[in-house]
Amino acid sequence: MSQPTRSSDVIVVGAGPAGSVAATMLARAGVRVTLLDRARFPRDKICGDAVGLDAVRILRRLDLVQSLHDAGAVPISETLITSPEGKRARFIAPPAPAYKRGFILPRMVLDLALAEAAVKAGATLIEEFKVQAPILEDGRVKGVEGITENGGTASFRAPVVIAADGAHSVLVRALGLRPARSGGRAFAVRAYYEGAEGLGSTLELHYIREILPAYGWIFPTGPSTANVGIGVWGGEGESKRLRALFDSFVNEHPASRERLGRARAVSPVRGWPLDLGNNAGRSSAAGLLVIGDAASFVDPITGEGIGTALVSAELAVHTALKILERGEFSERAFREYDRAWRRKLGWDFRGGVALQHLLARPRAVETVVGRAAKDEVIAAVLSSIVGGAIPKYIAFHPLVLARFAFGKRVPVPGPRRRRGAPSPRS
Numbered sequence: 132m133s134q135p136t137r138s139s140d141v142i143v144v145g146a147g148p149a150g151s152v153a154a155t156m157l158a159r160a161g162v163r164v165t166l167l168d169r170a171r172f173p174r175d176k177i178c179g180d181a182v183g184l185d186a187v188r189i190l191r192r193l194d195l196v197q198s199l200h201d202a203g204a205v206p207i208s209e210t211l212i213t214s215p216e217g218k219r220a221r222f223i224a225p226p227a228p229a230y231k232r233g234f235i236l237p238r239m240v241l242d243l244a245l246a247e248a249a250v251k252a253g254a255t256l257i258e259e260f261k262v263q264a265p266i267l268e269d270g271r272v273k274g275v276e277g278i279t280e281n282g283g284t285a286s287f288r289a290p291v292v293i294a295a296d297g298a299h300s301v302l303v304r305a306l307g308l309r310p311a312r313s314g315g316r317a318f319a320v321r322a323y324y325e326g327a328e329g330l331g332s333t334l335e336l337h338y339i340r341e342i343l344p345a346y347g348w349i350f351p352t353g354p355s356t357a358n359v360g361i362g363v364w365g366g367e368g369e370s371k372r373l374r375a376l377f378d379s380f381v382n383e384h385p386a387s388r389e390r391l392g393r394a395r396a397v398s399p400v401r402g403w404p405l406d407l408g409n410n411a412g413r414s415s416a417a418g419l420l421v422i423g424d425a426a427s428f429v430d431p432i433t434g435e436g437i438g439t440a441l442v443s444a445e446l447a448v449h450t451a452l453k454i455l456e457r458g459e460f461s462e463r464a465f466r467e468y469d470r471a472w473r474r475k476l477g478w479d480f481r482g483g484v485a486l487q488h489l490l491a492r493p494r495a496v497e498t499v500v501g502r503a504a505k506d507e508v509i510a511a512v513l514s515s516i517v518g519g520a521i522p523k524y525i526a527f528h529p530l531v532l533a534r535f536a537f538g539k540r541v542p543v544p545g546p547r548r549r550r551g552a553p554s555p556r557s
């Protein structure tokens with residue numbers, strides 16, 4: 132049965148981190164927002180559950196961090212990176228309050244909290260609504276249509292639609308927007324474990340020769356529970372190797388044997404694709420702005436995308452508010468968003484792709500991790516890049532390169548800090 136069309140100022144499709152944060156910002160700005168998701172919350176999303184500092188900065192501005200810690204977030208205070216030959220680079224962040232740190236929180240909990248925050252801000256959340264197509268009129272997106280939880284059809288209208296519907300975005304496909312995935316495609320799988328030992332609050336990344344520049348990870352979700360996973364960078368075919376690689380990582384890798392020797396899996400091993408490092412494609416059309424995974428805004432070296440999802444949400448909201456204020460809905464007005472995200476994320480993705488090529492080479496990984504193991508400045512740069520604290524291109528800053536080449540003889544001023552202030556990682 133078809134339901135009457137409902138209208139608002141902005142429709143956000145997808146209540147993942149990108150969509151829920153965009154909806155929260157818009158609703159707080161007094162805009163009428165409808166947030167649509169095909170799932171009913173709480174719902175799972177295959178992820179490593181690590182929320183980096185780029186995301187934390189935005190969540191703090193929205194005053195949402197405390198509630199996420201109340202919900203069980205594990206603040207990260209240390210990063211451990213190992214090389215295939217067993218070199219170990221460790222970076223311990225100087226003391227800082229939990230709310231200023233990156234953290235790990237299962238997506239089942241994180242995404243529910245963010246969707247609830249959007250509702251609290253005033254957005255209308257409609258669950259179990261599967262968007263099937265945009266409503267296109269006069270060459271513009273003017274809404275979406277889809278299937279309701281009862282199997283009926285319904286449509287929603289708004290002058291601005293934000294596509295936050297993830298890696299399989301129907302809106303991106305329907306509009307023929309082709310993100311330039313300069314970092315290629317990756318696949319990753321993960322499972323939750325209980326009974327893990329010696330986890331602490333350490334983000335563990337283990338580079339493995341067969342899958343470089345990808346890695347296996349062990350991220351603590353509690354004192355003895357962990358999110359364990361592994362990725363492969365490459366096409367669809369590569370994903371078939373993943374299950375065997377995951378088993379070998381869990382059963383044979385020295386770090387896993389130490390942490391997971393007595394642990395047991397409490398979830399199936401499940402995977403999801405990642406489209407990496409869009410740095411030049413179109414992420415807008417007349418009436419439409421695309422954010423998060425739907426726009427392939429995923430870090431080309433770590434596969435992290437929550438931070439860039441939130442950064443792009445903020446940029447899209449900024450453009451949407453301007454468009455609504457001016458009442459100008461031309462394609463040109465929406466293109467402003469493309470310029471904004473390219474300025475903010477484009478170079479970061481380019482730096483990430485350059486690092487991705489570097490880390491695909493086993494010798495280079497040994498050198499980088501080996502150097503970080505001996506030099507706390509290189510370890511801090513590496514861990515800040517992994518933790519979303521600084522842009523990737525900083526790895527190619529002449530001072531960092533000089534320090535890398537000539538060691539401690541080259542003093543590198545870290546990000547300027549007040550005495551007692553947190554490090555870039557925290």
Ligand SMILES: Cc1cc2nc3c(=O)[nH]c(=O)nc-3n(C[C@H](O)[C@H](O)[C@H](O)COP(=O)(O)OP(=O)(O)OC[C@H]3O[C@@H](n4cnc5c(N)ncnc54)[C@H](O)[C@@H]3O)c2cc1C
Binds near residue numbers: 176301429
């Ligand atoms: C194995 C793995 C590990 C990862 N680990 C990390 C990590 O540790 N840290 C990190 O930062 N990133 C990580 N990522 C990436 C991260 O998961 C994504 O970048 C992030 O989820 C992007 O958020 P999003 O809101 O753009 O999309 P999503 O989280 O995918 O949300 C999209 C939403 O849209 C909804 N939707 C989809 N289609 C429709 C439709 N047709 N109609 C209505 N609703 C729809 C979905 O139900 C979903 O709720 C990992 C990814 C994988 C695969």
